[in-house]
Amino acid sequence: MAAATSTSMAATAVLLNTLPAGKPVAPFCPLSRRPSSSFTPIKLSKAKLESRTQLQFSVKASSSDDSPIDTNELLADLKEKWDGVENKSTVLLYGGGAIVAIWLSSVVVGAVNSVPLLPKILELVGLGYTGWIVYRYLLFKSSRKELAEEIEALKKKIAGNIE
Numbered sequence: 001m002a003a004a005t006s007t008s009m010a011a012t013a014v015l016l017n018t019l020p021a022g023k024p025v026a027p028f029c030p031l032s033r034r035p036s037s038s039f040t041p042i043k044l045s046k047a048k049l050e051s052r053t054q055l056q057f058s059v060k061a062s063s064s065d066d067s068p069i070d071t072n073e074l075l076a077d078l079k080e081k082w083d084g085v086e087n088k089s090t091v092l093l094y095g096g097g098a099i100v101a102i103w104l105s106s107v108v109v110g111a112v113n114s115v116p117l118l119p120k121i122l123e124l125v126g127l128g129y130t131g132w133i134v135y136r137y138l139l140f141k142s143s144r145k146e147l148a149e150e151i152e153a154l155k156k157k158i159a160g161n162i163e
Contacts, residue, residue: 085091113119137147 082088112122137143
C-alpha cells in the first residue's frame, strides 16, 4: 500500500493492490463505447478477472495550515515593490508589450506548425544545432572553460564591473 500526500489543500491517493473478491471489475477502455461493424468485445472469464492485479484509487481532500507560501506576506511584498517603482507607466507598457509578444509568437508558431514538412525540418535543424553546441562547447574540458569565461565576460558586460 502506497500513499501520496501534499502539505496544502491537496488530494491524497491511496493505492490498493487488489480489489475485494466479491466485486467484478470491468476492464477500463478510454475510447467511446459506440458499436461498429468491426467491433467485437473481448470476453474475459471470471478466473482471468480475479487473477489479474487491479488497482483502486481512493482520493480525499485535506487542508493544512503549514503552507510554505503565506499569501498575505506575498501580497504585502508585491505592494511594497510596486510602491517603490517610480515610472509605473513604463512598467505597464513593457508588461503589455510582453503579453502581446507572447501572443504574437504563439500565432506565428501555430502558422509555421500548420505547414506540412516545415516542423520536421525545423526539428532537424534544432537537433543539428544542439549537436554542434555540445561538440563545440561541452564535450571537451578546454572548451567548457572557454564557455565559462565567455559567460563571465557577458555577465560583467551586462551588469557592469561591480566589485
